Amino acid sequence: MKKIEKSLQVQRIQLTDLEFQEAALKKALEDVEGKTQSHQKLISESEGMLSELNEMLQSIDLQDLDLEVVEKSLEQWDTKENVTIESTTLRELTSTPIHAKHSIDYERSIEAYIREHKLILSKEPFDDLMSQTQKKQILETVKKDYGYEGATCDQYDYIFATFSGLVSGLVDVFFVGSPTDSILQKWTDKKVDETVISFSKFIFNKDKKNGKQVKKAPDNIASAIGYLERRYKVNYDARYAKDLVMGDKVLNMSAKNHHLKSLGHSPDIIGLFFSILDQFTGKASFVSEGKILRLVPKDNSFELKGDTLVAKVIAGFFNWLGHLMSDIAGSSGTRGHINKSNGAGIPIPFYNLLQLCNFGSFDVNGDKKTLAELSVKVFEEGYDFRAGLTMAIPVAINELMIRVYFAFKSYFYHKKSFKESLPIGKNLNLQRMLIVGHGVLCLTDGVDAALRSKGQALLFATRLNLVAWVRLGFLGFKEAKSLYIQKMNELDLKKFDQDLEIEWTRIQKQIEEG
Incomplete structure (x- = not known):
């Protein structure tokens, strides 16, 4: 970043110098054009007067010529404005182009230019390099490209997430239950x-x-x-x-x-x-x-x-x-x-x-x-690792249903690329659907445990799907974090730095290629 800052500041100083020269040159041209027009007008008037004088001389008999009248006419011509052209001086151009075949030579040239012209660079270069309008435009662009946006799930996303959570919850109620009466537990024990x-x-x-x-x-x-x-x-x-x-x-x-x-x-x-x-x-x-x-x-x-x-x-x-x-x-x-x-x-x-x-x-x-x-x-009561594997089954079903739905909708409905449609990584819409689905699963599980336990703490705990509740808690933490970041208008600085590095590498490559 320091290399980029120095380069931009030097380029900005050179650009400002050229802008001053351009303004001075325009002023000189305007002055020359104005004087030229004034001189052309005097020349035209002089040519008219000469034409009148010529006609008058041809029509006057020299014997009857009144010398006093001629002298008065000549005195009037002497009072006319003289034709003069003033020169406009342009200041010397101090900015010279910086040429370099390689990025290292370019950086050295920048440092040499700074020393030669005794430049004092600003500690906040990007603040000085841009106008208020440019700053506003860049801020809006950065927020758009690197800001955290909220989830944009539609009603069908929420409906499917709820349906998935309910189906998974019913699987948990009727097939998982507690370690003492679980149907799926027998299958899990056998596989273990x-x-x-x-x-x-x-x-x-x-x-x-x-x-x-x-x-x-x-x-x-x-x-x-x-x-x-x-x-x-x-x-x-x-x-x-x-x-x-x-x-x-x-x-x-x-x-x-x-x-x-x-x-x-x-x-x-x-x-x-x-x-x-x-x-x-x-x-x-x-x-x-x-x-x-x-x-x-x-x-x-x-x-x-x-x-x-x-x-x-x-x-x-x-x-x-x-x-x-x-x-x-x-x-x-x-x-x-x-x-x-x-x-x-x-x-x-x-x-x-x-x-x-x-x-x-x-x-x-x-x-x-x-x-x-x-x-x-x-x-x-049997609430061990094997029971945990059994409890993970409805959680996995819920995850699979929601992720497959998300992938198909992204690819076929929203027309996104295959890579963008993969239901992995950080996606706020997918995260919101998962938290809704697992929330419904946990709600179903909790209601079933409360009804069947009839107030007995031990029975309630053995019927509670710990895996589902832990997964919901983890998703809830991520959702709270996303909402906080969105509220604070924070940026994805990691992605921002990666893009800056890619752009700087591209600039260095262009410099080296000449």
């Missing part, structure tokens, strides 16, 4: 089991190929989980508080909820961080009742593999991922053994952060529970 078995077979074949002593390939969910548990052991996999050196600390944990309270079992960036931290330090991190606890496992035989720091980090990552796969479908002790129980899986991403919310009062079977305690009870 198949994924775990396939993953365990893949790891088994890799180990066998690398020469490890492995006997039988996993052929069911229990054996697959057991193989992965042995293959990816971690030091933070304590099931009870008695497996840890507690000291004076208190941790209410059981086999049903230890995946929730162990931070390393969270399938998100938080879980990855604490998993690697625990593997490096030999401790185990837990969150319970608003507190984060760092405890030492009694069985401290775990050793992180790797000779270098990078190797240890990579090994820690694969231990975290492999151990999550061993727990996502429950434990080997419950799957396939105890009344066909699904066991306790891993939590929904970031769900364990609710353990920090040790406030509120909810009635759970006659006992008052905080939000942290309520979230534990909900998890124990």
Whole structure:
């Protein structure tokens, strides 16, 4: 930008110099033209008088000539205006063209011109370079090209978004429900089991190929989980508080909820961080009742593999991922053994952060529970990662319907290009339709949960589609941000800078090409 500012200011100074010269030249030409016309008039008058004199001389007899009359006529001619031409002086032109074959030479020429003419450049060049009218026009153009416009959805967009949200809401009500009575949950559990078995077979074949002593390939969910548990052991996999050196600390944990309270079992960036931290330090991190606890496992035989720091980090990552796969479908002790129980899986991403919310009062079977305690009870009812996948189905249906509608309408009705019609990226109309659709989905889900729970906090929470509500909250935040930016008349500065860079590159290329 500094290079552009200097170049524009120098060009503006040269242009001003030329404008002064042009004005002076026009004034000189006007003066010359005025004097020429005046002289032509005198010449015409003189020619007329000479013609009259000639006629008079021809008609006068020299013998009868009255010399006094002739002298008086000559005196009158002497009083006529003399013909004079004044010269107009033009000031010397100081602006010389700046020539350069390359952008670097051009920049040097600009700097040399500034030094030679001792120019003092303004700190606000664009303010000085433009008139008020030009500033107003540019401001309107910039706002039009780079300003944030509001959504322009029509009635059909809102109708379809509402319809999509209602359809998705009905899918949630009748096919998702709660983990205890969900129809789609059975399909999700089956797909998760198949994924775990396939993953365990893949790891088994890799180990066998690398020469490890492995006997039988996993052929069911229990054996697959057991193989992965042995293959990816971690030091933070304590099931009870008695497996840890507690000291004076208190941790209410059981086999049903230890995946929730162990931070390393969270399938998100938080879980990855604490998993690697625990593997490096030999401790185990837990969150319970608003507190984060760092405890030492009694069985401290775990050793992180790797000779270098990078190797240890990579090994820690694969231990975290492999151990999550061993727990996502429950434990080997419950799957396939105890009344066909699904066991306790891993939590929904970031769900364990609710353990920090040790406030509120909810009635759970006659006992008052905080939000942290309520979230534990909900998890124990089967509200785990598999339930989260099931809850994501109506959300995905809603997203797909609205995005397909948006793409087809943009391409076939508004006649936009294929690229502009893609239902991705930042588009305020698409964002508005999504927030309406997910709002209707959440409204349907909330009404159903309220009616079926009959005031029971635990039942209400298990029937609530957390994935849909989180998605709605995220869209609501984006909508609020867009409305704020629109109200503040802010500009898309990133796009503005990109266009300036493209234009400056084009100018440099033209200069280099001559």
